[in-house]
Amino acid sequence: MAGHAMNKDVAPSILPSIALPFLALLAACNMGADGNASSGDSEQGELIGARIGAPFTLTNQDGKPTRWDDYKGQYRLVYFGYTYCPDVCPVDLQRIMQGFSKFEQARPALAAKVQPMLISVDPQRDTPAVLKSYVAAFHPRLTGLTGTKEQIAKVAKDFVVIYNPEKSDGATDYMVSHSRTPYLFDSDGKPVALVPVDDPATADVDEGAPDKVLAFLEKWVK
Template sequence: MNRRAMIVRCFRTLALLLAPLALSACDSGGGSVQQAQRPPLEGAAIGGPFTLVNKDGKTVTWDSFKGKYRIVYFGYTFCPDACPLDMQQLMKGFAAFQKASPERAAKVQPIFITIDPERDTPQVVGQWTAAFSPQLVGLTGTPEQVAMAAKAFAAYYSKGEKTEGGYLMDHSRIAYLMDPDGKPIAMLPVDKGGEAVSAELSKWVN
């Protein structure tokens, strides 16, 4: 699947997930200011239980992060451009937020989940995430475990064509911000740079 088709599919999936939110906004009955301050992903069917493993090969579940805000991004370490760029901006924004509000940043856990478990072993994921931040947790698992996690977060991915350097993966590029109960709050604007990510974190993390 080419990148254009992948992007179209991703947006169609998000449109289905966010449709109920658009309807509720239309029925807000004059509470436009209050509505604007509510989490944009409030009530969306995003997030859910999973069982994966960390860089040490230890089992990690969604509930392992209960009580913390969570940033969740699905990608893969052999990604030649998108994932490194997104992680760089995401962690740059997190670092800026941490510097400005260390107490609030301590409540946030950034998480990277691979969609390429065939190559992304715990050690590989651990080394890759450490290059961006020691606070970025990298997770992998069996193909079935990864598929279940991706489905819970409406993350699209597909194995692409083989190249001289190996195969590539088509995948959605979304960084979700989840609340301490594991419910969706917003999509972090990694495409707009670290400052935009920091501003969004500052807006929603209490």
Template sequence: MNIRAKSFSAFTAIAALALSACAPETSVGAPLSPPLEGATIGGEFALTSEDGETVRWTDFDGQYRIVYFGYAYCPDACPTDVQRTMQGFAQFEQSAPELAAKVQPIFISVDPERDTPEVLTQFTDAFSERMIGLTGTEEQIADVASKFSVYYTKFEANEEGGYLMDHSRISFLFGPDGEPISMLPHDQGADAVEAELALWVS
């Protein structure tokens, strides 16, 4: 091996060591890549907050973000998913408060017809004071759902005018630059959510 080859090998080894010191590792020491790395999920939006103010995706720059799409009148799926997600987040707040302070949980309505800011406030506060709810016009919600690769549809209303929504059930974790990182496994319970947050939030 010549000197140039040896120098290149040494540089490669040092670079790999430096990267491994600041990235999550597998059981064999190789750095993990975020499951959603490079995915085209997320994007700029302008929605209405629980206070009636306009909120944009870039308002959260510098923060990690948990994002779930659902609706406040959901009878079972949304409350279950959000409860497990926020229980996991609460456990993360207990075990790593400084890291949890960098995370903003967000609930985006897919039912803007009924989910007013007041309704969303009641819904999100039932699970965590840290979670904020966002709504908007039907056009705004359709746009943001498309950007976040979220499916939803409205079922036919009953005789009393009530109706259900079908929608994706995913808790996304985004990074400080708005980049998609992972899906939080709320279907596996709070402990699994806490573990996933601990893996990626730094």
């Protein structure tokens, strides 16, 4: 993640309950390796059956309580990041939401069934007011979610996301290392597949291009 992604070697020790094949896939995505989750020939997403996600109550960009179950019946496109991220988070979000906009144009009825959301891993700085202006820059339907330090820690654990604020005591300017795993959940809230993101190690291939996000959504949203 342009110098700020969690090292893939930490995942197995922190997440022993996840099967090793899934850990390998998750680690590869964290480091940006072949982020195009829609490139395989399988008719099932690679996250089918994985233990990812759980009910939560967080606070949205308007300061209102927002529950995971508020989106029952909708697909959920979930990205974990933070507004002060200097590089990868805004680029990923821009391209994902550009792909989503293309999906809205091509398949408006299906796109209406998808709720994109950004869950902050930096609750100290990402207040609802900060999130409100940030998510509005990407798409009017992108929801920003934050909470207390304890709430975010639990949600991150439930969604198999690793993050670590890199700061000294009292510091106000710091980075947050975090895993890079944008998820698509189905209308029952079950994980389906990893949303395509670019791999910085493959300069000649753009795995996270908006057209690839569009193809991904066309494949999985029914």
